[in-house]
Amino acid sequence: MAEEHKEIDALSGTATTGHEWDGLRELNTPLPRWWLWLFYITIVWSIGYWIVYPAWPLLTNSTQGVFGWHTRSAVVDDLDELKRQRGPMMDKLAIASVAEILNDPQLLDFARAQGRVAFADNCAPCHGAGGGGAKGYPNLNDDDWLWGGKLAAIEQTIRHGARSGDKEDHEGNMPAFGRENILKTNEISAAADFVRSLSGLSTEPGADLALGKKVFADNCAVCHGAEGKGNRELGAPNLTDKIWLYGPDKVTIMQGIQNGRGGVMPAWNGRLSESIIKALTVYVYSFGGGEK
Amino acid sequence: MTAQVRTMSLDRPAPGAPVLAHLVAEAEIGKMPPDDDIPLYAPRREIYPQSVYGRFRNIKWAVLVVTLAIYYLLPFVRWDRGPNAPSQAVLIDFPNRRFYFFFIEIWPQEIYYITGLLILAAIVLFLMNAVAGRVWCGYLCPQTVWTDLFFAIERLVEGDRREHMQRDVRKWTIETYARKGLKHFLWLMVAWWTGGAWVLYFADAPMLVKELAIGQAPFVAYAWIGILTITTYSLAGHMREQVCLYMCPWPRIQAALTDEFALNVTYRYDRGEPRMAVAKAQELRARGEPAGDCTNCKQCVRVCPTGVDIRNGADLGCIQCGLCIDACNAMMTKIGRATGLIAYDTDINIKRRQEGKPGFVKLMRGRTLLYMGLIVVTGAIMVYALAARHDLALAVIHDRNPLAVLLKDGSVRNGYTLRIINKRLQERDFALSIRGPTGTELEIIGTPPRSDGRSVISVGQDQTREIRAVVTHRGLDPLTMAPITFYATDTASGERTAEDDHFHGLETH
Numbered sequence: 021m022a023e024e025h026k027e028i029d030a031l032s033g034t035a036t037t038g039h040e041w042d043g044l045r046e047l048n049t050p051l052p053r054w055w056l057w058l059f060y061i062t063i064v065w066s067i068g069y070w071i072v073y074p075a076w077p078l079l080t081n082s083t084q085g086v087f088g089w090h091t092r093s094a095v096v097d098d099l100d101e102l103k104r105q106r107g108p109m110m111d112k113l114a115i116a117s118v119a120e121i122l123n124d125p126q127l128l129d130f131a132r133a134q135g136r137v138a139f140a141d142n143c144a145p146c147h148g149a150g151g152g153g154a155k156g157y158p159n160l161n162d163d164d165w166l167w168g169g170k171l172a173a174i175e176q177t178i179r180h181g182a183r184s185g186d187k188e189d190h191e192g193n194m195p196a197f198g199r200e201n202i203l204k205t206n207e208i209s210a211a212a213d214f215v216r217s218l219s220g221l222s223t224e225p226g227a228d229l230a231l232g233k234k235v236f237a238d239n240c241a242v243c244h245g246a247e248g249k250g251n252r253e254l255g256a257p258n259l260t261d262k263i264w265l266y267g268p269d270k271v272t273i274m275q276g277i278q279n280g281r282g283g284v285m286p287a288w289n290g291r292l293s294e295s296i297i298k299a300l301t302v303y304v305y306s307f308g309g310g311e312k
Numbered sequence: 313m314t315a316q317v318r319t320m321s322l323d324r325p326a327p328g329a330p331v332l333a334h335l336v337a338e339a340e341i342g343k344m345p346p347d348d349d350i351p352l353y354a355p356r357r358e359i360y361p362q363s364v365y366g367r368f369r370n371i372k373w374a375v376l377v378v379t380l381a382i383y384y385l386l387p388f389v390r391w392d393r394g395p396n397a398p399s400q401a402v403l404i405d406f407p408n409r410r411f412y413f414f415f416i417e418i419w420p421q422e423i424y425y426i427t428g429l430l431i432l433a434a435i436v437l438f439l440m441n442a443v444a445g446r447v448w449c450g451y452l453c454p455q456t457v458w459t460d461l462f463f464a465i466e467r468l469v470e471g472d473r474r475e476h477m478q479r480d481v482r483k484w485t486i487e488t489y490a491r492k493g494l495k496h497f498l499w500l501m502v503a504w505w506t507g508g509a510w511v512l513y514f515a516d517a518p519m520l521v522k523e524l525a526i527g528q529a530p531f532v533a534y535a536w537i538g539i540l541t542i543t544t545y546s547l548a549g550h551m552r553e554q555v556c557l558y559m560c561p562w563p564r565i566q567a568a569l570t571d572e573f574a575l576n577v578t579y580r581y582d583r584g585e586p587r588m589a590v591a592k593a594q595e596l597r598a599r600g601e602p603a604g605d606c607t608n609c610k611q612c613v614r615v616c617p618t619g620v621d622i623r624n625g626a627d628l629g630c631i632q633c634g635l636c637i638d639a640c641n642a643m644m645t646k647i648g649r650a651t652g653l654i655a656y657d658t659d660i661n662i663k664r665r666q667e668g669k670p671g672f673v674k675l676m677r678g679r680t681l682l683y684m685g686l687i688v689v690t691g692a693i694m695v696y697a698l699a700a701r702h703d704l705a706l707a708v709i710h711d712r713n714p715l716a717v718l719l720k721d722g723s724v725r726n727g728y729t730l731r732i733i734n735k736r737l738q739e740r741d742f743a744l745s746i747r748g749p750t751g752t753e754l755e756i757i758g759t760p761p762r763s764d765g766r767s768v769i770s771v772g773q774d775q776t777r778e779i780r781a782v783v784t785h786r787g788l789d790p791l792t793m794a795p796i797t798f799y800a801t802d803t804a805s806g807e808r809t810a811e812d813d814h815f816h817g818l819e820t821h
Contacts, residue, residue, distance in 0.1 A: 032355070122758045125770075129778060149728075152714030160781075161717040161727060261720035306757045306780045308717065308725060 110134075113295040116170045121302050128302065134305025138296045142288065143304075151307045156266055156283050161308040164263040166255045169311030175301040179250040179289040182255060186287035191256030197239060198278030211235040218248045218260045221268060358480075359553060361463055364616040366638025375451045376460055378681055382533075384505070387512035391415075396773060404514050416698060419735065428694040435690065439683035444656060445576040445674060449562065450633030452576070455555050458548035462499055463617065469495040473614060497551035499549045502539065507540030511620070553618035557629055567628060573674050575656040577632050579612075579623040579662075582666045588649050598761035605649050612654060622654060647699050701767045703735035704742075706800045706811040716816040724784050726815050730779045731798050733769040741770045741803040744781070748815055749797035751787030756780075768803060781817060790819035 027036045029047055036222045037048045051059075084090075088098065103110075109130045113121065113133040121127050140149065146157040153159030158166055166188050182190040203211070206228075213223040214232025221249040223229065237246070243256040250258035257265055266272050266281065288297060304310075391401035391414055399407060403412040411418040418425055436580040440448050448454060470476045470491050479488050511533045512520055523529035524537075547555055556563060570576065584606035588596070595602035606623065613621045615636060620629040620638050634656070641651040663670030711727035719725055734740050746754045756767040757780040771777045781798075785791055796815040801808040 103493055125777065128758060132778075132780070148713060149714035150711055152717075159714065159717060161711075161714055161725065163719045163725075258720070262718055262722045263720055307727065309755055309757045 026148040031199065063210065084219065110293075110295045113298055114293070116298070118175055118298055118301045118305075119296060122171070122305070130303040131299040132306060134296060134299035135301075135306075137302055138292065138300050142292065143300070146285075151304065156281075158265060159263075160304050162263060163308060163311065164258065164261060165311050166252070166257060166265070166275065168304075171301060171305055172312060173269055174304050174310060177285065178297055178300055178304070181287035182285040183282055184284060184287040186289070189287055190285075191253050192251075192256065194243070194256070194276065196278065196280035199280070203235065203239065203277065207231065207235045207269075208274050208277045211271050211277055215240075215248070215259050215273055216268065216270060219262060219268075224270065319557060326370055342410065356554065357619065357669070359619045360477050360559050360614075361615065361617045361635075362611070362639075364611075364615040364635050364642075365465055365639045366635075366641055368634030369638050372451060372460060372633060372635070375455050379452065379454075379457050380461070382408040384509045387509065387517035393417075394737050398516065402513060403516075404550065406514060408415040414522065417735070422701070423699065425619060426696065428690060428697070432687065432690050433696070435686045437566075437681055438569060441566050441686065442571065442679045444564050444632065445570055445574050446563070447726075449566070450557065453562075453631075453768045454635070455547060455560070456500075456631060458544060459552050459617065459734070461502065462552075464549045465498050467496055469498065470529040486696055496549075499545055503541045503544035503548070504537065507537035509538050524713065545690035548725050556618060556631060563628055570659050571679065572660060573677060575658060575673065576626060577622055577630060577634055577637065577654065578659065578662070579606075579625070580652070580655050580662055580665075581623070582662045583624070605644065605653050607643070607647065608805055611639040611643050615639040701735075702801065702809065704740075704807055704809045705733040705735070706798060706802065706809045707731040707733065708798050708811045708813045709766055710813055710816075713812040716818050717785065718818055723784050725782050725784045725818055726782045728783065728798075728813065729778050730781050730798065730800075732769060732779065733776045736776060738773045740773075741768050741797050743803050744779075744802040745801065746783060746796055748783065748797070749785065749791060749794040752783050752785050752796065752815065755782050755784065757782065769800075785815065785817070791815070793817060 027038055027045075028034070029036050029045070032047060035048045036045045039046065070103075071085065072084070072087040073089055074082050075085065076083045109127070112127060113131060113134070116124070116127060121131050137307055138153070139147075143151070146161055147153055148157075151160035153161075158164075163169070167171070167173060167182060176188075177190065178188040180188040180190070183193065195202065198205070198208055210228040210232035212232075213227035214229050214236050215227060217223050217232075236244075236248070240248075243251055243254050244259055245251055248259035250256045257263075263274075264272075264281075288300075292300070323580070330673075349614055386402050387400065389401040390399050391412070392399055393412070395575060398412060400412065401414050403410075405412065409420050415800045416425075425524045439449055451475075464474070470479065479491070482488075507523070520529060520533065524533065542726070551559075551797075583604065585604045586602075587604050587606040587608040590607055593603035593605070610621075610625065613636075615638070616622070617633065617635065618631055620627045636654070636655045637652075640654040644653055657671070658673075664671055706729070709729045711729070715726070715728070717725040732742055734742075742753065744756060745766070746752060754767070756769065759767045759769060759779070761767045769777060769779055783796065794815050795818075796813055798811045798813065
């Protein structure tokens with residue numbers, strides 16, 4: 021076979037493929053030698069990869085390679101490098117007080133950047149990506165703060181949470197007045213109407229506001245205050261403003277009185293680093309400027 | 313392709329391709345076979361350009377010296393921008409994302425200036441082409457300049473065309489190897505320094521030179537020097553005219569752009585034909601019979617850096633460098649005939665001369681005027697854009713989630729992320745303010761207002777600063793959406809920039 025392919029084209033001096041189609045023949049121009057050698061060299065070179073990198077699958081593992089390189093250790097190295105780069109700023113963040121962070125533009129930028137990521141990872145599932153909140157989860161952009169909106173108060177809440185079981189957490193539950201048979205349905209309904217009237221919302225026609233006021237004074241005022249202005253120590257919301265944690269409609273209010281309320285915020289102390297807790301504090305504060 | 317093959321067959325065949333000999337023989341006696349019989353494949357033929365002296369060679373030397381001097385020395389030119397700013401006249405500062413060009417400084421978002429520059433470059437190239445064909449290729453193209461330099465080194469080490477060719481075909485001696493070794497060493501040195509100069513545009517040149525010398529430069533610098541050493545060495549040393557013939561798109565584009573008035577390197581066949589020996593021509597002329605000036609000395613072919621025979625007419629391989637003009641003029645002077653047998657000329661002129669009419673050069677015509685007009689317009693737009701460049705800017709991004717926030721008293725708050733951009737090379741203080749619906753107030757988080765009620769933010773020189781701001785609408789009238797404008801005012805100079813955005817009420821969601 022090989023002998024047949026030795027036909028040499030007279031004009032170019034190059035061998036042909038030996039085939040002929042309707043009088044046309046094709047030159048069998050050899051690969052450039054430099055290219056061919058590079059090709060062989062790359063094949064030899066590839067053997068080196070088998071030796072130095074993890075390559076051949078074995079029954080339970082694979083060959084490890086003499087470089088000791090591994091995709092997972094590479095990620096760990098990258099993360100370590102990142103930590104090393106951020107180290108000085110993270111240390112500064114850990115030492116500085118939240119107030120100091122707010123007054124140092126460079127540190128504030130860094131804290132907000134760190135806080136943005138930490139918030140998305142840890143807080144956004146309940147409070148929303150932009151801290152906009154949801155039913156039962158406070159909006160962090162407004163000026164109504166259940167447990168206080170000054171820097172120190174925000175930090176305290178992030179560290180210890182609310183009803184989280186942490187020793188220094190915020191405590192205070194709204195009892196289930198209906199379920200525990202403390203109040204009857206008509207009393208709950210009247211109290212709900214009365215609560216709506218506190219912030220100027222409309223009440224149902226024929227609502228017994230006098231009964232509502234009495235029920236409120238006897239049962240609710242202990243925590244929410246005689247005027248319904250709330251109590252931060254217990255996380256009892258101000259009922260006279262426009263902001264409703266669970267919603268302003270009568271059914272929702274009645275549900276709250278019937279079954280009680282007690283949203284839980286976990287304690288992040290120990291779960292997040294000192295620097296990240298401070299970064300989160302500053303980040304949450306910067307949503308709406310906290311509380312004056 | 314066929315033109316190329318024909319050109320090749322006229323000069324001496326390559327040592328490795330004796331099969332072309334019969335074609336050469338046929339061509340020599342004027343019996344070129346019809347196109348169909350010419351092989352479509354031609355192996356590469358080594359080109360040994362002969363040295364030449366003359367006007368265009370001198371111009372090429374001058375252009376070579378000037379362009380290479382600019383390339384190698386420009387990174388060392390200093391430009392004072394004040395303290396804390398780089399003092400290098402031309403610097404591409406990747407880590408800080410800035411491009412400095414003398415008095416111009418460009419931020420990444422202003423990269424569109426480069427678009428203007430590229431448009432300008434393209435039209436200038438069109439104009440050059442309309443005036444004198446591929447003069448860019450012949451004089452200014454880096455491929456030409458570096459190849460020219462490498463040819464010069466080659467001739468210096470291995471001798472001129474004849475000596476070099478003879479040594480190549482003879483049995484190689486130690487001297488041959490030594491000369492070739494020295495040539496490649498010198499080529500690599502030039503290539504290495506070409507890469508070395510390249511990286512100097514990306515860092516402070518004197519400091520980087522020092523770092524490179526003591527082996528402390530960043531790896532990326534060494535890598536790029538290596539890459540450019542290899543590309544320069546192979547492009548200018550080994551691939552040479554093949555880059556122009558096969559790799560570069562410009563010859564094809566320019567061939568489509570040229571027209572009958574463009575001054576291309578032209579063999580004036582009206583004067584040159586029929587070719588004959590000097591003595592025979594003198595004899596014929598003495599008898600009053602027609603005789604051509606071309607003596608078929610082939611000097612024009614031997615000096616050509618791309619191996620073209622210009623006497624065959626316009627050629628895709630011709631880069632319009634004019635070296636064949638120099639070679640031919642020297643020969644014409646020697647035999648006492650008028651120079652300019654090969655010249656920058658047009659085919660129209662040759663035909664006119666054949667009819668006894670004078671030739672003419674028409675530089676001002678629709679195309680060139682249009683190109684000049686476009687150059688002026690594009691240049692003016694760019695100068696205006698640079699002159700009107702603001703060194704203060706404000707970017708505003710409205711919070712997407714939540715769009716609007718209800719406050720305790722029923723007021724509505726919107727959150728914004730502002731970025732003040734200070735392109736001036738000094739720190740500046742900016743007062744922020746808004747103009748929006750009545751009852752709106754601006755608050756900068758973390759920056760309480762000063763005693764005069766204004767919140768002032770200082771932004772470092774040549775930097776940006778991100779600020780969180782909230783706007784609260786205290787009005788009782790229900791608001792769906794209203795335009796709002798943010799202002800940043802330089803407290804020292806009063807310079808102000810504005811950025812429009814919207815204020816959303818609760819009704820919108």
